[in-house]
Amino acid sequence: MPEETLAARAADDFAAVFGGPPQGVWAAPGRVNVIGEHTDYNGGFVLPTALPHTTRAALALRTDGLLRIASVQQPGDVVEVPVAGLRPGHPGGWAGYVGGVVHELPAAVAGGLSVLVDGDVPAGAGLSSSAALECAVALGLRDLLGLDLDTVELVDVARRAENDFVGAPTGLMDQSASLLCTAGHALFLDTRSREARQVPLDLASAGLELLVLDTGTRHAHADGGYGERRRQCEEATAALGVAALRDVPDVAALDALADDVLRRRARHIVTEDARVLEVVRLLDGGGDPRGIGPLLTAGHASLRDDFEISTPELDVCVAAALGAGAHGARMFGGGFGGSAVALVDVADADRVVRAVTERFDREGYTAPAIVTAVPSAGARRLR
Incomplete structure (x- = not known):
């Protein structure tokens, strides 16, 4: 659907809920990570790309000190809380991601804010729908209020909303991807120095597609498994006497x-950082992107065996895709559910999808949802 249509729909829905037009509509994309899982909070390297799927936020300032939040995806559920009453965990649920951003900018938004959310980033699939929502609202507030915040500072506002307000102990990759990515590229990000650059990822001209295979199994960063892996990495870091696991020279x-x-948790981080650097080297070299396929598959084995965050559904998904001719496949995201990604020839895409779907049916799993990850632009104002 054209962006002008999406913006108009968000504006109309805003008016229907709040009785007047918004002052603007902003969009921020979800992301898929090409390679680099759990390396961000270990000071390492990541390589995400933005999706064409976005979350839209229509905003208007208020004068009564209230934050009122509505969502097209949650009809009839208008969340209302005084801006002065925002605190970590309140409001909870989906509205907490908006509340967290406003909580980070209390003086600027003291008069209140109306927010209408609409979007097509699948929730719970590991595509960072939460960061898309945070970034759309954060960018909107910067523009609406004329705040003196650069993009890196906006990343931090959105990340703190997720970490400190919602309580999900994520790194900064998701928000960075949503705000910084450009069309036709992946974002090579050093999460310690914050140095970022765009790496060419023109799959279409090579006759390739990056399929996202959503297993439909629940994925939630605020759950305990993600936090436990983070604590284990911190323990390994302390035991090794390094500033971050990226500083470990080699597996030995x-x-x-x-x-x-x-040891196994740390081994995943050390080898995953190396895989990110190798993928970037191959893409920078302008060669056949099919060459990154084995690195994706090796990343899945590491996440499954060393980091232990895969699931039977994700393992079946990866195995079926590879068996049907994918050049590489792996789970991505925080783990414990969510999605896998498969690098396939365009001519083989239908066969891969069919193989995964048929294997899921034989295993008694719900059929996966399939989307194509077209490297897309980061957050922007729509109107």
């Missing part, structure tokens, strides 16, 4: 860890 150095679980 992990022999100093007596605990097998910590």
Whole structure:
């Protein structure tokens, strides 16, 4: 659907709920991570790309000190809370991602705000629908209020909303991707230095597609498994005496860890950073992108065996895609559910989708939802 149509629909829905037009409509995309899982909070490297799927936020300032939030996807559920009454965990649920952004800018938004949310980033699929919502609202508030915040500062506002307000201990990759990505590229981000650059990812001209295969199994960063992996990485970091696991020179150095679980967690991070750098090298070289396929598959094995965050559905998805001719496949996101990604020839895409769907049917799983990850633009104002 054209962006002008999406913006008009959001504006109309805003008026229907709040009785007047918004002062603007902003959009921010979800993301798929090409490679680099759980490396962001370990000071390492990531390579996400933005999706064409976006969350839209229509905004208008108020004068009564209230934050009122409505969503097209949650009809009839208008959340209302005084801006002065915002606190971590209140409001909860989906509205907390909006509340968290406003909570980060209390003086600027003291008069109140009306927000209408609409979007097509699948929730719970590991596509960072939460960051898309945070970034759409954060960018909208910067523009609407004329705030002196650069894009890196906006990333931090959105990340703190998720970490400190919602309570999900994520790194900064998702918000960075949503705000910084450009069409036709992946974002190579050093999460420690914050240095970022665009890496060419023109799959279409190579006859390739990046399929996102949503298993439909629940994925939630605020749940305990993600936080436990983060704590284990922190324990391994402390035991090794380094500032971050990215500073471990090689896998052999992990022999100093007596605990097998910590050793395996750290091994995933060390080898995943190396995979990110190799994928970037291959893409920068202008060669055939099919060459990154084995690195994607190796990343899945590491997430499954060393980091232990895959699920039977994700493993079946990856195996079926590879068996049907995918050049590489892996789970992505926080783990414990969500989606896998498969790099396929355009000519083979239908066969891969059919193979995954048929395998899911045989295993008794719900048929996966399939979208194509077209490297797209980051957050922007629509009207």
